[in-house]
Amino acid sequence: MPVPRHIQRLYPGGSLRSPAWRALRARILRRAGFRCEGTPQRPWCRVAHGSVNPVTGSRVVLSVCHLDHDPTHNTEVNLRAVCQLCHNSWDAPKRHLARWFTRREGRAAGDLFGLVRPRVWPAPSCRQADQAAGAKASAGSAASVAE
Numbered sequence: 413m414p415v416p417r418h419i420q421r422l423y424p425g426g427s428l429r430s431p432a433w434r435a436l437r438a439r440i441l442r443r444a445g446f447r448c449e450g451t452p453q454r455p456w457c458r459v460a461h462g463s464v465n466p467v468t469g470s471r472v473v474l475s476v477c478h479l480d481h482d483p484t485h486n487t488e489v490n491l492r493a494v495c496q497l498c499h500n501s502w503d504a505p506k507r508h509l510a511r512w513f514t515r516r517e518g519r520a521a522g523d524l525f526g527l528v529r530p531r532v533w534p535a536p537s538c539r540q541a542d543q544a545a546g547a548k549a550s551a552g553s554a555a556s557v558a559e
Contacts (some may be wrong), residue, residue, distance in 0.1 A: 415483075418485040422483040429451060436486060437476050447550035448474060457497050468497055481506055497553055 415428060435448030441461070450457040459465050461474045477494045478485060481503070494502065 419483055424486055436488075436491070440488065440491050441474060441493050443488070446474065448472070448492070448495040448498055449492040449497045451477070451479075451492070453501050454466070454498045456488050457495060457498050465495060467498060470496070472496070477502055 415423075420427050424430065427433065438529055439497050443449050446461040448457045448459045459472045461472055463472050465472050466471070472495045472497060474493045477499050479490050479492060479502075482490075
C-alpha cells in the first residue's frame with residue numbers, strides 16, 4: 413500500500429526518499445541479511461529479497477515495517493524487514509479498522525444531510541411483508557367487529 417504524503421512527512425527526513433530514511437532502511441535490510449524477518453503472525457517467514465515467494469508465487473520485495481504502526485517511532489527495535497505477505501498480514505487489522513471508520517463516517521454524513529435512506533437489517537422478504545400486512549388488516553377488522 414502506498415504511504416500518503418501526510419504520513420511520509422513523519423518519517424526521518426520528511427519523506428521515504430530522504431537520505432535519512434534510506435540509510436535507516438538499508439541498515440534494517442542489512443541486519444536482516446536481506447531476508448524477511450517475519451511478524452508475530454508469521455514468525456517463520458524467511459524469504460530472500462528478489463526470490464519467488466513460495467506462498468504467493470510473486471517476486472519478493474522487502475519493505476520496512478513499523479511494528480507499532482507509528483511512523484515517528486523509528487528505533488531499530490521497532491522496525492523489521494518484511495516481505496509483502498508479512499507486511500500485508502501485519503497491517504490488515506489496522507486497515508480493516510480504518511475502512512470501518514471511513515464507512516461509518518460516510519453513513520453519518522449521509523444521515524446528517526438526509527442523503528442515505530435508513531437501512532432495515534435484515535431486510536424482510538416479500539412473504540414476511542405480506543404476512544405482516546395481512547395480520548394488521550385482520551386485527552383491524554376484528555377490532556371493528558368487536559365494537
